[in-house]
Amino acid sequence: MTLRILAIDDSRTMREMLKSSLSAAGFEVHTADDGLHGLDRMAEVDPDVVITDINMPRLDGFGVIEAVRRGTVRPRRPILVLTTESAPELKSRAREAGATGWIVKPFDDQRLIGAIRRIASI
Amino acid sequence: MASVSDIKETFFQECDDLLEALNDGLIQIGGQGSPTEVDSETINAIFRAVHSIKGGAAAFRFNALVDFAHAYENTLDAMRAGRLGVTQDLSDLLQRAADHLADHVRAARTGEDLAPSSGTDLLARLSASLSNQGVSNNQDEAPPEFAPLALSFDLGLGLGDDTLSGRKKWRIGFAPAAGFLESGNDPVHILRELAGLGDLDARPNLNRLPALDDLDPEILLLDWQIDLEGALCEDDIRQAFDFVADLCKLEITSLQEVTFAAPAHLPASDAPPAAPLPSVTGPATAAPTPRASLRVDTDHVDRLINLVGELVINQSVLSRSVHEAGLAGQPTLAAGLSDLRNLSREIQEGVMSIRAQPVKPLFQRMARIVRDASDLAGKRVEFLTLGEGTDVDKTVIEQLVDPLTHMVRNAIDHGLETPEARLAAGKPEAGKVRLSAAHRSGRVVIEVSDDGGGINRPKVLHIAQSKGLIAPDATLSDADIDALLFLPGFSTASSVTSLSGRGVGLDVVKSAIRRLGGRLTVASTPGQGTTMSISLPLTLAVLDGMVIEVAGETMVVPIAAIAQTLQPAPDEIDHLGMGSGGMVVRLRDRFIPIVDLGCLLGFRNVAIAPDKMVLLIVETDTGAICALAVDAIHDQQQVVIKGLEANYGRVPFVAAATILGNGRIALILDPEDIIGFDAKAQATLSEKEDLPCLP
Numbered sequence: 022m023t024l025r026i027l028a029i030d031d032s033r034t035m036r037e038m039l040k041s042s043l044s045a046a047g048f049e050v051h052t053a054d055d056g057l058h059g060l061d062r063m064a065e066v067d068p069d070v071v072i073t074d075i076n077m078p079r080l081d082g083f084g085v086i087e088a089v090r091r092g093t094v095r096p097r098r099p100i101l102v103l104t105t106e107s108a109p110e111l112k113s114r115a116r117e118a119g120a121t122g123w124i125v126k127p128f129d130d131q132r133l134i135g136a137i138r139r140i141a142s143i
Numbered sequence: 144m145a146s147v148s149d150i151k152e153t154f155f156q157e158c159d160d161l162l163e164a165l166n167d168g169l170i171q172i173g174g175q176g177s178p179t180e181v182d183s184e185t186i187n188a189i190f191r192a193v194h195s196i197k198g199g200a201a202a203f204r205f206n207a208l209v210d211f212a213h214a215y216e217n218t219l220d221a222m223r224a225g226r227l228g229v230t231q232d233l234s235d236l237l238q239r240a241a242d243h244l245a246d247h248v249r250a251a252r253t254g255e256d257l258a259p260s261s262g263t264d265l266l267a268r269l270s271a272s273l274s275n276q277g278v279s280n281n282q283d284e285a286p287p288e289f290a291p292l293a294l295s296f297d298l299g300l301g302l303g304d305d306t307l308s309g310r311k312k313w314r315i316g317f318a319p320a321a322g323f324l325e326s327g328n329d330p331v332h333i334l335r336e337l338a339g340l341g342d343l344d345a346r347p348n349l350n351r352l353p354a355l356d357d358l359d360p361e362i363l364l365l366d367w368q369i370d371l372e373g374a375l376c377e378d379d380i381r382q383a384f385d386f387v388a389d390l391c392k393l394e395i396t397s398l399q400e401v402t403f404a405a406p407a408h409l410p411a412s413d414a415p416p417a418a419p420l421p422s423v424t425g426p427a428t429a430a431p432t433p434r435a436s437l438r439v440d441t442d443h444v445d446r447l448i449n450l451v452g453e454l455v456i457n458q459s460v461l462s463r464s465v466h467e468a469g470l471a472g473q474p475t476l477a478a479g480l481s482d483l484r485n486l487s488r489e490i491q492e493g494v495m496s497i498r499a500q501p502v503k504p505l506f507q508r509m510a511r512i513v514r515d516a517s518d519l520a521g522k523r524v525e526f527l528t529l530g531e532g533t534d535v536d537k538t539v540i541e542q543l544v545d546p547l548t549h550m551v552r553n554a555i556d557h558g559l560e561t562p563e564a565r566l567a568a569g570k571p572e573a574g575k576v577r578l579s580a581a582h583r584s585g586r587v588v589i590e591v592s593d594d595g596g597g598i599n600r601p602k603v604l605h606i607a608q609s610k611g612l613i614a615p616d617a618t619l620s621d622a623d624i625d626a627l628l629f630l631p632g633f634s635t636a637s638s639v640t641s642l643s644g645r646g647v648g649l650d651v652v653k654s655a656i657r658r659l660g661g662r663l664t665v666a667s668t669p670g671q672g673t674t675m676s677i678s679l680p681l682t683l684a685v686l687d688g689m690v691i692e693v694a695g696e697t698m699v700v701p702i703a704a705i706a707q708t709l710q711p712a713p714d715e716i717d718h719l720g721m722g723s724g725g726m727v728v729r730l731r732d733r734f735i736p737i738v739d740l741g742c743l744l745g746f747r748n749v750a751i752a753p754d755k756m757v758l759l760i761v762e763t764d765t766g767a768i769c770a771l772a773v774d775a776i777h778d779q780q781q782v783v784i785k786g787l788e789a790n791y792g793r794v795p796f797v798a799a800a801t802i803l804g805n806g807r808i809a810l811i812l813d814p815e816d817i818i819g820f821d822a823k824a825q826a827t828l829s830e831k832e833d834l835p836c837l838p
Contacts, residue, residue: 031191031195032157032195032198032199033153033156033157034150034153034154034157034195034198034199034202035195035198035199035202037149037150037153038150038202041150076190076191076194077191078187078188078191090325097324097325097327097329098327099327099328099329100327104198105194105197105198105201116326116389119325119326119327120326120327121326121327121328121386122328122385122386123386126198126201126202127198127201127202127204128202136386138336139332139333139336139383139386140327140328140329140332140386141332
């Protein structure tokens, strides 16, 4: 079964990069361009892993994580935070919100793919 | 799949959008006037723009860009956190940093290097801006490098390069804490990962499991003792736990060294899992949804435009054939053809509008020109833009950059007075330069106006005389004097400045505008300022043309150039005794030279007889005028422009070609070129203008 991934990032570049490298790794990749859009897509795509940026318009990554964790549909699905921010307080906020893991951009394809395989539930 | 270069291109396109958003935000922060209350969403948007540029740039290793964006971002971050108040000075710094960031993006795109010293001043100012923030707050800003949490939670950190020494046996104590599952992590995945590293023997500790009735599946009550043997070091093992390092108790020991002590049992969590909320609603602030847009390769659009052009041509060929076959009377056929014509026209308009883009990015570029130019000229300038949303053909926008740059610089350099002169004239010290765009009767009008001293006409006249551009005793109207500015080789600055001048005059601007099918005009009031207007066709791809016949050839003359058409009465034509070219037509007490198109283009040697000729009065922007003698006027229609220059080079008197409704190719004439050629003859004639009109 193919692993479904939802990548939420307001940067088109980042979305295309994720799509390109993760599709190459055999994942089914869907994208959304901000947090609210991500939550919309969530219902539709039902991803096995969510990858989200933090700093986004309308709804940020923390909001996405909280919404998923408080939701009723697969609230424990793995969520990877992928962001350029490396400030510790932001990380602990992400952890408190319920992030599964944290990867700092620019990301290394193989590490990201390894991380996704490690946290994915199929 | 997208290749790296595709993604890189996406990045640069995105940078353009982000830089635009950045400039938008900075304008809101207060490009002009006093520092205003800045709302946090604006600062956030600015921050995000710079942040996204940095993120993408890091992925492509554009290190210089990343470094500058990072410094910029630090200052924005301090603003975002409220540690740095917005002052005029800071707003200015941010604007200049945005300009420099754009330079970096461009350098990354073209692969050139920015001069190493460019930007050091800005970097220094950015870093100085940070030292202005409150000291007490500084302490919560521990650099991330020193945060232990960062090390344990990061992927790819804390992975030392222990040398592998063959196979090793490890014992791992793994006790997940409460909340482990809630983070979306799962011990099964970690065990699976470990199994991939070597021979795994995992034994769960079931002691904490309650009776089945009391079991809460949301809480993890197991812990494990794991033996792992393989060619691996401790860090390989730690990597499997890197997301959960702070969510479990982990003990890793090498079995060769010590024996394993069972992990202390963790107390069962007394916190029930968070009750599921009925709905997923984030802190949705009602932000306006941006209009959905689609990014399309311009090649596709151009192809479409070309095809639609062919469609329109085909449609008229078809109606013609139907007409010629005598079928035009059939009501269904006629109705169908009429529908087809309307649809083709609508499709054509729709496709044309795809190419149209707002002039805003162009205007934003000009804002930067204003900043640079005003610095160099030592003048304070207030820059206003109007009609940024006006849509103009993309090609036109691209080709307007240079002319507009020149015009804006010109307005600052020559238009505006020095601050002292302004104050002396009772004007505010800061000069105003206004850039506006609007649609006016099927054309786009772009104006650059200043509130400077206006064109110094005596000086212009003097320069033109001293350069021999006009006769020493010529008397010229104000409009004639203003038109002198556009003569090749004219420069009003008595010394060449670094801004305008340098031999590039307004004549170059004028010919660039003319190449776009536009007109450049100037209006000026002494003491109050100067306005230069560019008037452009909406699109470059089609043209309203008049289809004419000359010596059996069908040709097209752009309607925009035609002031009037007439069939002259014999007594309106005078022969000035200079052969076939020496005819003039009298029109409203003015003599206009007649140019026989057939002779001019070499189709015939003798001009058409005056009683058979049809005259097209064509006029240039500068007011030069002539009458083109043709055999007949056929039609007035929109024609699709097909360039000739790529295949034939520049052809005298011919602007382009088109395909007509009958499928035949027709040349589109260039009236400006024809009038220019005729200018000498006209100069001779104008001396005779004082002659009384013959009855």
